[in-house]
Amino acid sequence: MIRIMLPFHLRTLARTGAEVQIEVTAPATQRSVLDALEARYPALRGTIRDHVTAKRRPFLRFYAGDLDLSNEPPDAPLPDTVASGNEPYIVFGAISGG
């Protein structure tokens, strides 16, 4: 079971809480987690990854605890702490100031 934390606007879009839990076949990767997330919440398709390139949208970041996975290969296994459900896989938006 993977825990995923979503930013405010994606929670609203998916009509869910701050954290969702998803079953993913081992070994869990960023791609398999996001594929499963989008399968459960189709409204999120295209909002985290580009429809065409499947790349992370530029203003979003992916974290496992303090570890920045944003630029890691999408098919690399997630850290054990995330794969085991002890820590969430975090999707959040770049800070906007003004």
Added chain:
Amino acid sequence: MSRIRVLVGTRKGAFILTSDGKRRSWEVSGPHFGGWEVYHLKGSPVDPDRLYASQWSSWFGQVIQRSRDGGQTWETADNRFMYDGVPGTHLWYDGTPHPWEFKRVWHLEPSPANPDTVYAGVEDASLFRSADGGQTWQELPALRRHESGGRWQPGAGGMCLHTILLDPDAPGRIFIAISAAGVFRTDDAGKTWRAANRGLKSQYIADPDAEVGYCVHRIARHRSRPHVLFMQLHWNVMRSDDAGESWRNISGDLPSDFGFPIEVHANEPDTIYVVPIKSDSEHYPPEGKLRVYRSRTGGNEWEALSKGLPQRDCYVNVLRDAMAVDSLDPCGVYFGTTGGQVYASGDSGDSWAPIVRDLPAVLSVEVQTVQ
């Protein structure tokens, strides 16, 4: 009695303003999709409770929303706008080839015949169509593959397809406008297109007979005269009496012929409205006075409409999709500003009052007259 529903897209969400036919007291609902830019929302002419909205953010990209109950509840529709085949290139600002890339939906135009059919004008410029209420989108690729497509270039706001005019009496005929390519017309529902820019002039184009390259800001027409088109060009207000075959300048005595929206009175086909803006460098009204200009003669002779509008220290803009009319008699005219005000006139523009004053910057205004 008829009811009026004003659909307002803003930089931070959508708002729905409702009133009875007297148009004096308004209720404000929203923000819907708070925090997202809502470029446009519009209702189906045949099912007014069917609304479509284009919701966008720099972080999360494009979302399309659909309502079946006049905006009380919404459901997400498909947001995959995939160009047909290999999209190729257009020209970038520096004149080099640049790949076609989908960025956002600027305008949604529901069919006048079927509530499940809706068109989307997108950036980078192309036209998409859904025949299933937004569940899937298909490009009408012949437009992008027009022989001039590789020479299209974005304006400062991006290379957007922002205007879609459908003809209820000639379903195959569609006019679209692109900044900064110009107007294109199809008579066969999008299988073939031709540029419709003869007579347009631009100080930014060296060739006076250029087929494309014009920064058309908006086109409008009256339903009873589908062959008569009015245009707010970047500079100049234009008119075509032959369905876009040729255009002539009708700027006449306007204080500035730069602006964004243009709209036609619901009951008087030769009464048109523009909002002059000082220049393309300043983007605010001349003299700090917000004035709508009305021509009752189809152009050239214009009168300033200022009663109820701020006449000092006003430096807002009115964007291309931010003006609309209702279909009552007398006709109601509505527009929204980048300062967050939505003004309404229940007497064809003679006098104005704000419906709401402090919204986020207004991107679009559409009006439904609901029986």
